[in-house]
Amino acid sequence: MSKWRTREDFWVDTINYILLAVVTIMMVYPFYYILIVSFNVGSDTAAGGGMYFYPRQFTLENYVYFLKEPKWVDAFFVSVLRTIIGTIVSVLFTCLVAYGLAQPGLMFRRTYFSIFVVAMYVSGGLIAYYVILRSIGLINKFGVYIIPSMLSLFFLMIAVSFFREIPPELGESARMDGAGELKIFISLILPLSLPLLATMGLFLGSGQWNAWLDSAYFVQSQKLRTLSFRMIEVMNQASFRPSDAATASYSSGTAVTQFSVQVTAMIISIVPMMAVYPFLQKYFVQGMMLGSVKG
Template identity: 65%
Template sequence: MEDRVLDTVITAILVVVVFVTLYPFYYILLITLNEGTDTAAGGVYLWPRQFTFSNYTYFLQDPKWVEAFGISVLRTVIGTALGILFTSLVAYGLSKQDLVFRSGYFLTVVIAMNFSGGLIAFYIVLRSLGLINNFAVYVVPGMLNLFFLLIAISFFREIPDELGESARIDGASELRIFARIILPVSMPLLATMSLFIGSGQWNSWLDSAYFVQDEGLRTLTYRMMQVINQTMVPSGDTQAAAMSRTSVTPFSVQATAMVVSIVPILGVYPFLQKYFVSGMMLGSVKG
């Protein structure tokens, strides 16, 4: 009897926690599917009172959003691939005990992880490299991920040296051993890195705000932030007239921006969630 009462109490608490956690997301989705002017009147809590897709139509009618979406996809794919490649290559080299100046390299990594020159110094470095207002500014700075570098070093240390010895005897180079032997047995590590680096690339918007002036290079999340941070009063008679014709409001457009920005990530996470668990274990068990 006591166990049944305890189970009931725990279940009730969990139901409340789930509701409190999920309802804000549901409410934002609800706002996007209801007419903005009707939402402004209040009383919309559980389902759309005036169902419509006009918020999404208004939001996506500007071709700049399609262009921004393409830039975000491109930076995510290229940035993730380069980040995994170079982080894995450096980690593989540092995992070798006989590497010359290995301690110095490790000291450099530790210093870089704990100390930063600041935004101004970072901007000067990017400008000297010609990366300002350039698509490469999205992918080059993230080609070496120091956090995953340490995790990958620990992971590669656990791989038996015997796997590569026979290939060395046959004359295989270290790059060939790395590509043909090490990477295939490191799929949990690579999958975890791709998930975290990819989500970071997709969600990043500060680099677009600070280091890019070309409107054609703006990312999707940057334009989302523009919409979310706009005032509740429409700017200009043209925008006000457009909103009045479509029954949308600045708040409904802001809610639509939030939904569009998180849908791609929410669509991927459920299928790859197990790799996030594996990623946490890589850092704790093999660390």
């Protein structure tokens, strides 16, 4: 095939490769820059100039400070805990509801679907949401991160389509052997739904990890703040006093600044998602394709 390539093909490919390289650099370099900043002395970074490819004054002080500061450590563990528990609960509960809706013999099935569709597109607003959370005692509680997100309406629709593709004969044979619906769901349906579960887990887990609005509006306890909220907090502090916040150290005798701790928190918040994604990647495309086609 190569001998039939024309000069125009060569130039088109060359331009495409150049554009691809430029886009790649534009996408990757900001992440690389905050990585080298996190390993650089904070006061030196605030001085500015000349640091593009490697730390100018290498140090681990930013990470040491992060791990020693109680509010950052608490925020990290709260984010980890809410991500693990929230993702597992949301995936299982959403799949359980979707499995019921996928059954053709379910009474009032169309009514349930109508309610879920309306709820997905229409919201009562922040005030009404706050009043409901307060009435059930979730304000300033860890459960405010878990219970409201138990049912994902978007993935509910995808899961219903996915479960419809599973041959009904499998469930019927299990029922003939004496298995109940819950046993069929746990022992038969979930093992067949690994692509769907992995896709839901990736998206819902990422949403839990990056969420900060619920921590800002519905939580007052400093020990329940999330890592994302702490980063937003630092950015807001820097925006109010940019000339001081960018250069001021957290305490005397240390070169750690608000900005250096912020980028360190960014790196630490990115690492878990990067570590999990390779294990779920093989299920990702398959799960999205299967879940988007009705059977």
